[in-house]
Amino acid sequence: MSKETASNARMARSDVSNARNALERYSRGATPRPLASAGGAGVDTLASFVESLMSGSIDVIDLTQPLSEATPMIQLPPPFANTPNWRTHEISHYDEKGPAWYWNWFEGGEHAGTHFDAPIHWITGKDRDDVAQVPVRRLVGPAVVIDKSREAQANPDYLLTMNDIRAFERQHGSLPEGCWLLYRTGWDTRANDQKAFLNANETGPHTPGIDIDLARWLASESPVVGVGVETVGTDAGAAHSFNPPFPCHQFLLGANKYGLTQLANLAKLPSTGAVLLVAPLKLVKGSGSPCRALALVQR
């Protein structure tokens, strides 16, 4: 052991002399990149990105709600079947079942907590991609954030409309190609309370959403690849009684676009300029998946 320690100490000293400018060289692209195209301005973009990331001028924001047995879950009325609550079971915890290790197994739904809706989730997308088939290029892209938290606080049934998009575009420019539309409603503050989150009464759940015309436009005409929300689903709580019902699901998934739900920390994002990283599990034939959602923002 002491021989190993001495050897490591020697290695450490030589590393210090080697390592001083390593990040700088790496960021400048001075190290070989076998798969990069030769020369050209494009070669440096990813290196500049890494440099900004390591220096903190690009920050990473977690848009994901914690996932546990307390995570609110959508509740459908009979005769529809529901997803079970998340449950965790210990396998070992530094004990006789595993002296040096702790781990669990779990039961949960594809649409539990912060999660991704794949096109195949809806009958209109039944011949489209399952969650494992979604092209990974579409999991990383620009994000715009439309904030209607004031409106949703005043009216829990608030519906985003085409007029809201027009107003946003007048202020911030047109929605960029391949973007994610993130719809802030302030609903994230209710995310640790099933009752407040679903906000149901005798007429059903009352949570903000998107109106029929806008859902159709987002699906068929907009440059948006997906819609992200803070609520339990992309559709409004009252969308069971819309015509058609659940228009976000019907139109967006039918158009091979995506949904992303139960997001956190949208208040920390700029209206434009953030990048969304959305990472569902690669569940074979999955209709969706609990996922991690992160955002990159420029400081």
Added chain:
Amino acid sequence: MSKETASNARMARSDVSNARNALERYSRGATPRPLASAGGAGVDTLASFVESLMSGSIDVIDLTQPLSEATPMIQLPPPFANTPNWRTHEISHYDEKGPAWYWNWFEGGEHAGTHFDAPIHWITGKDRDDVAQVPVRRLVGPAVVIDKSREAQANPDYLLTMNDIRAFERQHGSLPEGCWLLYRTGWDTRANDQKAFLNANETGPHTPGIDIDLARWLASESPVVGVGVETVGTDAGAAHSFNPPFPCHQFLLGANKYGLTQLANLAKLPSTGAVLLVAPLKLVKGSGSPCRALALVQR
């Protein structure tokens, strides 16, 4: 409906005129960015990144194995407890239980398929972060790929050593600060076959790994934040009989660093210059999580 369609058509026409240069303006940072610092070269880094992403000069590679009931799972000998195989249960499939929707629930382990080891997974990291506590900044970073697939094909017990790191650094420069070390062994070709993947005989499993000295150096002295492998775990198949046993788990997790396993497509990455995005679920008190792992590469 026809009124809506006409309205949408009008919207579409005005969009075409608005949208032509939208991506370009967005990428240049001409649109307001409320949270960005004013001016300075840094403001454009993320916009340039988006531009490269949308143009395809930055590509996204999926490093994740498909997750299903066929996913190989580690098998520990008695008296240790094992993680159950992944199992999927249908909730509804465009049927009476959900006429317009298809979804499943599942049972599975925190260490199933392509997965992330959090520090708390090992007793040496018991006071460190669980998977939900891992700082998200450490989930996005530069990646280096060391290819020992030829050596592992010749010797399934091949162990990566400090000499291999020295040789890599002579060719490619020092390991960059905050990087992920991705260790290619060609084991991904066995990932759809539990028997070939675990490669066990009467003396136990035989899969490539990392030797004790290197595991200690990676944990305590290197700039690496985590180690990613193609095998079922970061440690070699024979590491149960090392002294100490399972040195990657013991040293790396004890140093608040991470493991990433069952990776795919490492052959598509350059030796240096890629960026790893690793996205475990935000499992409260989780010891790890099945995850999506993606890489960004410059074309």
